[in-house]
Structures are given as structure tokens and as C-alpha cells.
Amino acid sequence: MKKRIGSILTALALGLTAQAQTPRLIIGAVYVGGVNDYGYNRSFHDALAQVARDLPGVKLLEAENVPESGEVERVMEGMIQHGAKLIFPTSFGYQDSARKTARRHPEVCFEYAGDGAATRNFGVFFGSTQAAWYPMGVAAGKMTRTNKLGFVIGLPIGYALGNVNAFELGARSVNPKAQTVVVVTGGWSDKAKEAGAANALLDQGCDVVGMHVDSPATIIQAVEARGAMSIGFQSLEARALAPKGWITGLGFTWAPFFTRIANAVIAGKFRGEAIYQGLGEMVAVAPFGAAVPADVRKLVNAAADKVAKGYNPFTGPLNNNQGGQALPPGATVGADQMGDLNWYVEGVIGKVR
Amino acid sequence: MTTPLFSGVLAGAILSGTSLLYATLGETLVERAGIVNLGLEGILLIGASTGFATAAATGSAWLGLLVAALSGGLANILFGWLVVSRRANQLASGLAMLFFGFGLSALVGTPYVGAVITGLPKWRPAWLAALPWVSGSTLFNYDALTWMALPVAVLVWWALFRTRWGLGVRAVGESPAAAFASGRSPGILQFQALSAGGVLGGLAGAHLSLSLTLTWAEYMTAGRGFIAIALVIFSKWHPLRAVAGALLFGGAEALQLQLQARGTDVSPFLLEMFPYLLTILVLLAWGGARRLAAPASLGRTFYGSE
Numbered sequence: 001m002k003k004r005i006g007s008i009l010t011a012l013a014l015g016l017t018a019q020a021q022t023p024r025l026i027i028g029a030v031y032v033g034g035v036n037d038y039g040y041n042r043s044f045h046d047a048l049a050q051v052a053r054d055l056p057g058v059k060l061l062e063a064e065n066v067p068e069s070g071e072v073e074r075v076m077e078g079m080i081q082h083g084a085k086l087i088f089p090t091s092f093g094y095q096d097s098a099r100k101t102a103r104r105h106p107e108v109c110f111e112y113a114g115d116g117a118a119t120r121n122f123g124v125f126f127g128s129t130q131a132a133w134y135p136m137g138v139a140a141g142k143m144t145r146t147n148k149l150g151f152v153i154g155l156p157i158g159y160a161l162g163n164v165n166a167f168e169l170g171a172r173s174v175n176p177k178a179q180t181v182v183v184v185t186g187g188w189s190d191k192a193k194e195a196g197a198a199n200a201l202l203d204q205g206c207d208v209v210g211m212h213v214d215s216p217a218t219i220i221q222a223v224e225a226r227g228a229m230s231i232g233f234q235s236l237e238a239r240a241l242a243p244k245g246w247i248t249g250l251g252f253t254w255a256p257f258f259t260r261i262a263n264a265v266i267a268g269k270f271r272g273e274a275i276y277q278g279l280g281e282m283v284a285v286a287p288f289g290a291a292v293p294a295d296v297r298k299l300v301n302a303a304a305d306k307v308a309k310g311y312n313p314f315t316g317p318l319n320n321n322q323g324g325q326a327l328p329p330g331a332t333v334g335a336d337q338m339g340d341l342n343w344y345v346e347g348v349i350g351k352v353r
Numbered sequence: 354m355t356t357p358l359f360s361g362v363l364a365g366a367i368l369s370g371t372s373l374l375y376a377t378l379g380e381t382l383v384e385r386a387g388i389v390n391l392g393l394e395g396i397l398l399i400g401a402s403t404g405f406a407t408a409a410a411t412g413s414a415w416l417g418l419l420v421a422a423l424s425g426g427l428a429n430i431l432f433g434w435l436v437v438s439r440r441a442n443q444l445a446s447g448l449a450m451l452f453f454g455f456g457l458s459a460l461v462g463t464p465y466v467g468a469v470i471t472g473l474p475k476w477r478p479a480w481l482a483a484l485p486w487v488s489g490s491t492l493f494n495y496d497a498l499t500w501m502a503l504p505v506a507v508l509v510w511w512a513l514f515r516t517r518w519g520l521g522v523r524a525v526g527e528s529p530a531a532a533f534a535s536g537r538s539p540g541i542l543q544f545q546a547l548s549a550g551g552v553l554g555g556l557a558g559a560h561l562s563l564s565l566t567l568t569w570a571e572y573m574t575a576g577r578g579f580i581a582i583a584l585v586i587f588s589k590w591h592p593l594r595a596v597a598g599a600l601l602f603g604g605a606e607a608l609q610l611q612l613q614a615r616g617t618d619v620s621p622f623l624l625e626m627f628p629y630l631l632t633i634l635v636l637l638a639w640g641g642a643r644r645l646a647a648p649a650s651l652g653r654t655f656y657g658s659e
Contacts, residue, residue: 036467200614349616
């Protein structure tokens with residue numbers, strides 16, 4: 001009994017000191033989905049949790065499943081009332097609400113995951129994944145036995161086509177016979193169709209499947225259930241879903257960038273900028289699965305290094321999959337032009353529209 | 354090794370048609386009793402999320418299935434309380450149930466987003482697996498819900514058309530006053546049809562989360578509840594025609610994905626429209642033949658016989 005009272009008293013004392021220590025910075029984060037999705041939202045949550053752990057006096061306020069509507073403005077206003085001085089609106093569709101809120105609160109800093117112009121208190125950032133898919137293609141091209149790779153995408157937007165193209169280019173660089181078959185599901189989160197798409201690809205003899213959808217969980221599990229191999233996307237943690245068939249994957253690593261921004265806000269030196277970083281900065285290669293032999297790991301790491309040092313797989317001459325030339329010799333498509341991409345590279349089986 | 358188109362499409366049709374069939378059978382039962390539940394999508398979501406949450410928390414997909422069935426039944430009983438006991442407007446109450454289902458399923462499911470579950474076990478008889486056009490596909494490698502889908506359809510048909518209870522349900526759907534005059538209690542029959550229909554709707558949702566996708570995501574049903582309502586009309590309120598409808602629609606979706614995977618030179622956007630185009634065409638072809646008409650009192654509130 002005495003012990004219990006003692007512990008209650010300590011708890012009270014701790015609570016009081018915690019309250020006395022006002023945090024140096026309160027960070028607000030708004031997510032469009034749940035943070036345990038093994039995908040996009042989890043990547044942000046993991047990074048911000050790390051920032052809160054590493055920097056003393058930083059507190060994190062999070063809101064999950066916030067729709068891309070006026071709702072997000074209310075959530076951000078609430079965070080500001082609770083003292084948030086740095087806010088991460090992490091979904092593309094938050095743009096208008098976030099910009100409006102930023103104009104109303106010039107004293108609060110925003111870092112928006114998307115595109116558009118930066119202002120003094122409104123930074124814009126995103127990870128460029130397209131070139132990063134090149135080493136994923138190297139991994140798939142080496143691991144496939146059927147020379148048929150599958151790729152499930154939600155919608156044929158430029159960013160997704162870029163991922164597919166770099167994947168195929170990487171695969172061809174080590175396996176000239178490798179083809180990539182694309183299935184479009186028509187949405188970023190239609191789980192039943194994602195399972196059907198994975199099955200359709202496996203039915204056609206694909207033995208490695210990559211994907212660009214919100215959460216890779218359904219596809220990776222469907223592929224694993226049929227004994228094929230997968231390459232993950234969005235969160236590095238997705239490998240837990242495929243103990244046998246996991247090759248590798250791409251995940252976002254926002255923590256170093258977020259730490260830099262948090263420190264800038266604490267120091268009062270924040271200035272909004274548009275920052276896009278690729279492999280080696282905001283994007284990382286996930287750990288390899290057990291089935292991946294050492295020589296393949298070496299090749300993939302070498303390709304990843306090459307891309308991190310600035311190699312652009314989208315360098316002409318490149319043919320499209322309709323038999324025409326997509327890029328003349330020497331021409332390139334930069335990371336900032338991926339949104340406008342509208343062709344599949346030779347070796348991809350699929351139609352853009 | 355590649356799978357023939359036919360096997361791939363059939364396999365996909367059966368996999369994605371399973372949940373459609375359960376949902377369609379559930380709604381058929383309810384509509385035969387004269388009630389339209391536009392909230393079917395919400396029931397599916399409740400089944401999918403409660404089933405998944407239970408499976409994730411207890412490690413048992415079977416327990417998840419049970420909870421999904423029960424919560425689907427309960428949701429429909431709540432709906433029955435509105436439209437039968439309180440005599441609320443069915444269309445408005447159905448839409449309310451839809452949004453209630455969205456919210457409740459999200460609330461229940463959120464802590465379990467990203468949970469990894471062992472789905473319902475699947476098995477395939479060895480002699481079927483040995484067939485050359487089967488071995489490479491997912492054909493006949495099914496969980497209990499898929500294996501039971503056809504028997505359940507026959508059971509619903511038998512209950513509706515070969516039992517006294519079914520006669521009573523259909524009588525209430527045609528004319529509750531006449532059923533009442535013949536000594537039946539329309540309210541009780543409607544509640545019975547609603548709870549059975551809710552159980553089937555819950556199972557439909559459970560098949561999505563516990564077998565097909567092994568995940569829970571908000572609004573993962575992606576309109577399948579509404580497609581099932583259309584399939585009820587498509588199958589003209591008949592459980593056995595519902596089997597054909599679910600297969601056809603599931604097949605249209607599977608064909609679309611299979612054609613893409615085969616590299617067919619057709620626009621993905623066009624293929625995307627295909628299942629819906631098919632629905633419109635069939636509804637047009639069926640037309641308004643009298644023999645195939647809806648239960649006469651569908652959607653009407655029975656105010657008693659005074």
C-alpha cells in the first residue's frame with residue numbers, strides 16, 4: 001500500500017515536471033490514412049516519431065484518416081491552438097487547405113508533401129522514386145526465372161509510368177529478355193482488385209511483382225501465398241509481409257530531412273523551399289530477402305549507388321513500347337518532369353490510354 | 354507456365370464473385386420481404402472490419418467469420434428497428450445505415466490497419482489440382498466461404514420458394530396486408546429476413562477482408578455493396594439467377610485484369626468500364642417484363658391493417 005502511494009506520488013511529480021518543461025517545438029502531422037498501413041502513411045509516422053525521439057523537447061501531435069476535404073483545415077487549426085509551430089500536411093490533396101491555413105498563420109511553418117510553389121512559411125517536398133526503381137529492376141531481372149515481371153499500378157499517371165519504366169530499364173540492363181507486364185486497377189486503394197491483378201499477373205507466368213498503390217500489403221500477401229516474389233514500395237517495413245518471397249523494395253526515409261527542418265524551426269531560421277530528393281536521401285532501398293544471393297545484392301547496391309550519384313535512367317536514345325522513339329539520343333527526363341510522362345519504354349507490356 | 358485465359362477468368366470470377374453472391378443473396382432475402390436496404394455497402398464494411406479486427410486480435414479467422422456474420426445480422430436488425438418498428442422511410446434509413454457503416458467500420462478497423470492475419474484456410478481436392486488447366490491457377494483453391502457459396506444460394510432458394518416460411522416472406526413482400534389477413538405477422542417475418550440477410554452481408558464483407566485481400570482498409574468494399582443491389586435487380590429477385598449475376602460481374606472484372614496481364618491491346622480505361630457497361634446492357638435487355646417484376650410492396654411501409 002505504501003509502495004503504491006509512493007509510486008502515485010512519483011508519477012504526480014513526474015507529471016508536474018513534464019508540464020513545467022514546455023516543449024521547444026510541437027510538430028503537427030496530418031495523415032490521409034492509418035499509420036500502420038505498411039505504406040505511405042507509415043513512412044511519415046516512422047520518420048516523425050524518430051525526430052521526436054532524437055531531438056530533445058520535441059513533441060508530436062498526429063491525426064490519422066483525415067479526408068482531403070475542409071476537415072483538414074479544422075484539424076490543422078486545432079493543432080495550432082495546441083501550440084504546433086511546424087505542420088506536415090502529408091497528402092497531395094491537402095494542398096489548398098494547407099496553403100490557406102499557412103496564409104492565416106504566418107507564425108507557423110508548413111512542410112507539404114506534394115508540389116507547387118514554396119512561400120516563406122510554406123515548404124514543399126517529396127521523394128523522387130522513379131530513378132530509384134532502376135535498381136529494383138536490376139534485382140527483379142536477376143531473380144526472375146520466367147523473364148516476365150509484373151507491375152500493378154493504381155492509375156496510369158506520369159509518376160507511376162516513370163516507376164514502371166525505370167523498373168523495366170533496370171531489369172533489361174542485367175537481363176535483356178526481361179519484360180514488365182502492367183495491370184492498372186483503376187484506383188489507389190481497391191484491395192479486391194489489387195488481389196485480382198496480382199493473381200492475373202501470376203497466371204500469366206510473372207514471377208516477380210512490383211506495385212505502385214497506397215499500401216502494398218494486399219499484393220505482397222497475394223504474391224507470397226502463390227509462392228512468387230515481390231518488390232515492395234512506400235514503407236521499408238513491408239518485408240514483414242513476405243518472409244519467403246521478399247526480394248527488396250523502396251521506402252521513404254524522411255527522417256534526416258525532417259530533423260533538419262525541425263532544427264531550422266527551433267532556431268527560427270525556417271524558410272520554405274521546394275525540395276525533391278531521390279535515392280540516398282528521401283528514398284532508400286529496403287533490406288534484401290533471405291532468398292537473394294550475394295552477387296545479386298552486389299549488383300543492386302551498385303546500381304543504387306550509381307543512381308544516388310546522379311545517373312538518370314531516362315536518358316535517350318530510348319524507344320517506347322509502340323515501336324517509336326520516346327527520347328532522342330542525349331535527351332533526358334528529369335525527376336521534376338515525371339508528372340508529364342506519357343509513354344511506356346520498350347519491353348513494357350501495357351497501354352497508357 | 355501460363356494459365357489459359359478461361360481458367361484465369363473463371364478463377365477470378367469465382368474469387369471476386371463470392372462476396373458479391375453473399376451480398377446479393379442477403380439483399381434478395383430482404384427485398385423479397387418488401388424492404389430495400391440501400392445501406393448494404395455499410396453492412397459489408399461492418400462485416401469486413403469486425404471480422405478482420407477479431408481475426409487480428411484473437412488469431413482466429415473462424416472467430417472473425419462468426420463475429421462478421423453476427424455484426425452484419427445486428428446491423429440489419431438495427432435497420433429493421435428503424436424501418437419496421439419505427440416505420441421510418443426505407444431509402445433515407447438505408448442511406449443513414451450506409452454512413453453509419455462507413456463510420457463504425459472505420460472506428461473498429463483503425464487500430465488494425467496493417468495487422469497481419471492468417472486468413473481462412475484454403476483447400477483444393479487433389480484430383481482437381483491434377484487437371485492440367487487447373488494446376489497453374491487459383492482455380493478450386495478456395496476457402497470455406499467460396500466452397501459454400503453455391504450451396505448457400507440453393508439454401509436461400511429453397512427457403513424462399515419451398516418452405517412455408519419463404520411463402521410468408523414473399524407474401525409480405527407482395528402485400529403485407531394480405532399476409533396479415535391470412536394470419537401472418539409481417540413485422541416478425543421482415544425481422545427474420547433482415548437478420549438472415551444481414552448475416553449474409555456480414556459474410557460477404559468477411560470474405561473480402563479475411564480471405565481475398567487479408568487487409569483492412571477504410572472503404573475497402575469500393576462499391577461492391579451497390580453492385581450487389583444492382584445484381585438483385587439483374588437476377589430479378591431470384592437466388593439462383595444471382596449466382597449467374599455474381600459470376601458474370603466477377604468475371605467481367607477478372608477478364609479486365611486478365612486481358613491487361615496478357616498484354617491485350619485495349620485501353621485500360623475501356624476495360625475498366627466493361628463490368629458496368631455489361632450491367633447497363635443486361636438491365637436494358639431484361640427490361641420490365643411483368644413476370645420478372647419486383648415484389649409489389651418493395652420499399653413501402655406497412656402501417657398495420659387498421
